[in-house]
Every structure is written in structure tokens, then in C-alpha cells.
Amino acid sequence: MSAAPAGKLSVLDARVRSVPPGVRISAAYMQIANRTDQDDRLTACRYTGAGKVEIHETLVDAEGVMRMRPMQDGLKIPAGAGAALRPGGAHLMLINLNVEPRAGQTIQLECDFAAAGTRSIAARVFEGE
Numbered sequence: 001m002s003a004a005p006a007g008k009l010s011v012l013d014a015r016v017r018s019v020p021p022g023v024r025i026s027a028a029y030m031q032i033a034n035r036t037d038q039d040d041r042l043t044a045c046r047y048t049g050a051g052k053v054e055i056h057e058t059l060v061d062a063e064g065v066m067r068m069r070p071m072q073d074g075l076k077i078p079a080g081a082g083a084a085l086r087p088g089g090a091h092l093m094l095i096n097l098n099v100e101p102r103a104g105q106t107i108q109l110e111c112d113f114a115a116a117g118t119r120s121i122a123a124r125v126f127e128g129e
């Protein structure tokens, strides 16, 4: 009996948008590459500097207005491919921030994947797009 090839799930280019003083919400983005032969799922993330972190998707409603809503089942990360968290698409919402992320800083997120387990992710804080 031979073991399945050991592929990897990796997180690249994790980044968080800086916010002005007093703003208590921000968004985080990243690329997730799934080089395993098993679909995975991002189910939850945490950040010690925020009250909670939600996984959001962006939709256009019947009036043509862009809206975000929590993805209750998390984000699928297909085997042999991956998924992108990006502006205008799926993203992480950092809610009830205790401190505003400032450009140049790096913050530590913790994310749970159904198959790959919990990962600690360093996200750089950026300004603008």
C-alpha cells in the first residue's frame, strides 16, 4: 500500500487594508493554492485585534448594488487549484477592530481549513487598492 503523494495547501500574498483612525472594520485578502488531491474549505478565521472575522462573498443584487454577505459554509478551495480572496470577490471582514491596522505593519491571522487544519498567516497591511 503506497501513501498518497503529499501535496500542500499554501497561503500567498495575505494582506489587510489599512483604515483611518476610528474605523473599526477592515478587509483581508489572500491567495490560497491547494496542491493536494482533496478539496478543502476555509471555515473560519480569527484575529486577536478584532472582535470577529467573517468570510464574506460579494454579490450584485437585483438593483445592481454590490452587497456582501457571510458565507455560512465557508469558502471551497478546490483540489489541484485554489481560491482567491480579493477586492470585489470573497474576502475576510475584520469586525470590531481594537486597533486600526497601519500600512507597513504585519498582522497575524489564524485560519481554519477543513482538511489542512489551522494555519497562522502573516498579513501585511497595505494602503489603497
Ligand SMILES: [Cu+2]
Residues within 6 Å of the ligand: 027, 056, 068, 069, 091, 092, 093
Ligand atoms: Cu465584507
